[in-house]
Amino acid sequence: MTSVVERLRGPRPVFSVEFFPPRDAADEQRLWLAIRQLEGCEPAFVSVTYGAGGSSRDRTIRTTGRVVQETSLLPMAHLTAVNHSVAELRNVIGWYAAVGVHNVLAVRGDPPGDPNGEWVRHPKGLTYAEELVTLIRQLGDFCVGVAAFPYGHPRSTDLDADTENLVRKFRAGASFAIAQLFFEAEDFLRLRDRVAARGCDAPLLPGILPLTTVRTLHKTAELAGAPVPPSVASRLDRFADDPKAFRAAGIDVVTELSQRLIDEGVPGVHFYTFNMSKATTEVVARLGLLPARA
Numbered sequence: 001m002t003s004v005v006e007r008l009r010g011p012r013p014v015f016s017v018e019f020f021p022p023r024d025a026a027d028e029q030r031l032w033l034a035i036r037q038l039e040g041c042e043p044a045f046v047s048v049t050y051g052a053g054g055s056s057r058d059r060t061i062r063t064t065g066r067v068v069q070e071t072s073l074l075p076m077a078h079l080t081a082v083n084h085s086v087a088e089l090r091n092v093i094g095w096y097a098a099v100g101v102h103n104v105l106a107v108r109g110d111p112p113g114d115p116n117g118e119w120v121r122h123p124k125g126l127t128y129a130e131e132l133v134t135l136i137r138q139l140g141d142f143c144v145g146v147a148a149f150p151y152g153h154p155r156s157t158d159l160d161a162d163t164e165n166l167v168r169k170f171r172a173g174a175s176f177a178i179a180q181l182f183f184e185a186e187d188f189l190r191l192r193d194r195v196a197a198r199g200c201d202a203p204l205l206p207g208i209l210p211l212t213t214v215r216t217l218h219k220t221a222e223l224a225g226a227p228v229p230p231s232v233a234s235r236l237d238r239f240a241d242d243p244k245a246f247r248a249a250g251i252d253v254v255t256e257l258s259q260r261l262i263d264e265g266v267p268g269v270h271f272y273t274f275n276m277s278k279a280t281t282e283v284v285a286r287l288g289l290l291p292a293r294a
């Protein structure tokens with residue numbers, strides 16, 4: 001079976017998409033519609049995030065398993081260390097292997113309820129994503145990805161130390177990283193430079209949010225700790241009361257950002273789709289990343 005990193009090391013830039021596990025039956029229908037619509041666009045892989053509660057976690061495992069069994073897509077499951085003992089983590093990793101999921105994004109997770117609250121390690125759990133990478137690699141033939149932060153992780157005060165911590169995850173066995181969303185290419189490129197300066201050439205994927213509504217722009221920017229720069233605000237804010245014009249301008253901004261990154265040689269672009277496929281498909285088409293027959 002091919003792995004995510006093999007696809008990122010291919011001859012051409014690729015794209016990938018990220019979904020949430022569905023909350024209920026209606027959500028599941030919407031998600032599967034989006035998955036089916038994107039299937040024909042041949043993304044390099046699709047990932048499913050891992051929530052904080054037990055039922056949401058079960059839905060991630062189930063959804064990722066269905067992607068393996070019912071589609072032609074390559075799935076990547078997310079896994080978080082938060083609120084899990086090592087025994088439970090081993091169990092989930094075993095489940096992923098059993099359903100045929102061999103690509104895993106290893107992240108620490110945030111404290112449930114308040115992402116900025118105090119991080120409390122499970123008494124029998126792990127502290128950093130680096131340890132989760134080590135655990136997953138010990139348990140089987142997995143291709144492991146990790147999270148990266150162009151502006152530094154919100155808990156880090158020192159950008160260099162934060163980059164060093166990212167490089168530690170590669171040394172622990174991660175093969176690639178996906179960056180938290182950002183709005184200016186330079187912010188991502190500086191992160192890539194900092195990683196390269198430490199002698200690390202693992203593929204780094206930019207994470208891109210299709211900007212379709214005023215709410216997506218401000219809410220997600222706040223959640224991700226990614227400031228909306230004046231260059232983007234000045235292009236979009238004027239359409240705050242005109243949803244159609246805002247969407248069109250947002251898609252322009254995201255397409256230009258993605259194109260700049262492709263010109264700078266990124267191996268692919270990872271889209272945070274929020275379980276919608278239309279805006280992502282539009283951007284991907286404009287970037288010329290669709291297969292000829294799609």
Ligand SMILES: Cc1cc2nc3c(=O)[nH]c(=O)nc-3n(C[C@H](O)[C@H](O)[C@H](O)COP(=O)(O)OP(=O)(O)OC[C@H]3O[C@@H](n4cnc5c(N)ncnc54)[C@H](O)[C@@H]3O)c2cc1C
Nearest residue numbers: 049050078107108109128129147153155156162165178180
């Ligand atoms: C692409 C992507 C996907 C995500 N998917 C999910 C998801 O599915 N579910 C979810 O709940 N969350 C998800 N997150 C959010 C993520 O869990 C949080 O941002 C979390 O706060 C950080 O996770 P991490 O894996 O980067 O943690 P870590 O790498 O453990 O880093 C956490 C903090 O500790 C510091 N640090 C790391 N290692 C060390 C060390 N050895 N010594 C000292 N300090 C250290 C880092 O600099 C950072 O400040 C995702 C984030 C991204 C970017």
